[in-house]
Amino acid sequence: MFTLDLFAELPRSADERRQLGPGAWLLEGFALAQAVAIVEAVRSVEARSPLRHLVTPGGYTMSVAMTNCGRLGWTSDLRGYRYATHDPLTGQPWPSMPEAFVELAQAAAVAAGFAAFEPDACLINAYEPGARLSLHQDKDEQDLAAPIVSVSLGLPAVFMFGGAERNSPIARYPLQHGDVVVWGGEDRLRYHGVAPVKAGEHPLTGSRRLNLTFRKVL
Ligand code: SIN
Numbered sequence: 517m518f519t520l521d522l523f524a525e526l527p528r529s530a531d532e533r534r535q536l537g538p539g540a541w542l543l544e545g546f547a548l549a550q551a552v553a554i555v556e557a558v559r560s561v562e563a564r565s566p567l568r569h570l571v572t573p574g575g576y577t578m579s580v581a582m583t584n585c586g587r588l589g590w591t592s593d594l595r596g597y598r599y600a601t602h603d604p605l606t607g608q609p610w611p612s613m614p615e616a617f618v619e620l621a622q623a624a625a626v627a628a629g630f631a632a633f634e635p636d637a638c639l640i641n642a643y644e645p646g647a648r649l650s651l652h653q654d655k656d657e658q659d660l661a662a663p664i665v666s667v668s669l670g671l672p673a674v675f676m677f678g679g680a681e682r683n684s685p686i687a688r689y690p691l692q693h694g695d696v697v698v699w700g701g702e703d704r705l706r707y708h709g710v711a712p713v714k715a716g717e718h719p720l721t722g723s724r725r726l727n728l729t730f731r732k733v734l
C-alpha cells in the first residue's frame with residue numbers, strides 16, 4: 517500500500533511508469549507519439565465496421581460504442597458474450613489489425629514485463645460524455661497467460677482497478693490521452709471499469725474518448 521500511495525504522489529511527465537500491481541502497469545504517455553496515426557486508423561476501421569452499442573445478455577444496452585479489428589472481435593447480444601471472426605453487423609470479417617497497432621501493443625507489453633505478446637483481437641471502445649463501463653473481468657479469452665493492453669486516447673477518464681473479487685477495494689487512476697495500461701500474470705483477472713466520462717473537447721478525438729484493448733484470445 518505504501519508503495520502505491522508513494523507512486524500516486526509522483527508528478528506526471530511524458531512516458532512514466534507506475535506499477536499498479538505485481539503484473540499491472542500504467543505507462544503514462546506511452547502511445548503519445550503514435551496517437552495521430554492510431555486515431556486515423558480507428559476512423560478507417562469504423563468506416564468498415566461501424567461503432568455500435570451492444571446489448572448484454574441481461575438485455576442492457578451498453579453506453580460505450582464498440583467495434584473491433586483483428587482476426588477476432590469481441591461482441592455481445594442476448595445470447596452471451598463471445599469472440600467472432602466476422603462482424604455480426606456487416607457479415608464481413610473484422611478489418612485487419614494495422615501493423616502499427618500490433619507494434620504498439622507489443623512494445624507496451626514488453627515495457628510491462630510481458631515478452632512475445634501476439635494480440636489477435638483489438639476491441640475499440642468509444643465513450644461519449646456520460647458513457648461508462650461497469651466493473652467486469654476480461655475472461656472471455658482462452659489464453660489467460662497473455663496480458664491485456666489498453667490504450668487511452670482523447671478525453672480523459674478514470675480507470676477503476678479492483679481486485680480478484682467483485683467486492684475487492686477499487687483504486688482509481690486518471691487516464692490521459694496517450695496512456696497505456698497493461699495487466700497480466702496474477703493481475704490478469706482483476707475487475708476493472710471506467711467511470712462516466714466527463715464532457716470535453718479533445719483536439720484529436722473531439723467530444724469522445726477512445727480506448728483500444730488488445731487481447732490474445734486463442
Ligand atoms: C475495457 O475494459 O474493455 C476498456 C477499458 C477502458 O476503456 O479503459
Ligand code: FE2
Binds near residue numbers: 653
Ligand atoms: Fe475490460
